[in-house]
Amino acid sequence: xxxxxxxxxxxxxGRDPETKFSQSGTAITKFAIATSRKNGQGTETTTWWRxxxxxxxxxxxxxxxxxxxxxxxxxxxxxQEYTAGDGALKNSLEVLVNDFSFIKGKRDSGDDQPAxxxxxxxxxxxxxxxxxxxxxx
Numbered sequence: 001x002x003x004x005x006x007x008x009x010x011x012x013x014g015r016d017p018e019t020k021f022s023q024s025g026t027a028i029t030k031f032a033i034a035t036s037r038k039n040g041q042g043t044e045t046t047t048w049w050r051x052x053x054x055x056x057x058x059x060x061x062x063x064x065x066x067x068x069x070x071x072x073x074x075x076x077x078x079x080q081e082y083t084a085g086d087g088a089l090k091n092s093l094e095v096l097v098n099d100f101s102f103i104k105g106k107r108d109s110g111d112d113q114p115a116x117x118x119x120x121x122x123x124x125x126x127x128x129x130x131x132x133x134x135x136x137x
Contacts, residue, residue, distance in 0.1 A: 007095055009049050010072045010103065011035040017062040029058025033071060051075070053097035061100060070103040 017031035033049045051073060053061055065071055075097040084090050 005077055007077050008074045009033055013067050013069050016067050019062045027059045029053045029062045050094045051097050072101040072103055073097050074099045
């Protein structure tokens with residue numbers, strides 16, 4: 001039986017996406033998403049998600065999203081090891097983005113450049129069925 005792990009995150013960008021290019025010319029876009037929730041005492045907890053998107057998908061994210069914008073991403077969690085400033089070996093959970101969607105936000109009513117296909121993800125989901133074709137939105 002194959003194994004698969006996936007996450008869906010809806011949050012706001014904590015900084016502008018940054019794109020670099022590999023030696024082969026592939027775009028590598030990195031950004032962070034913040035999600036918040038309140039506990040029973042009303043204290044808000046924020047979780048930061050490090051995200052990486054490759055190729056054209058990442059270039060589109062970098063072009064149309066800025067710090068504070070809402071976004072929905074779907075992807076695969078990946079555990080990354082790194083050495084902290086104090087020399088300690090640490091782990092970080094990163095999301096390798098497979099798909100994303102625009103979410104209506106405050107910038108949608110203004111003068112900014114319109115986003116393509118608002119409400120639609122870029123690319124196809126990992127699996128589709130004939131049921132998906134019957135959904136009118």
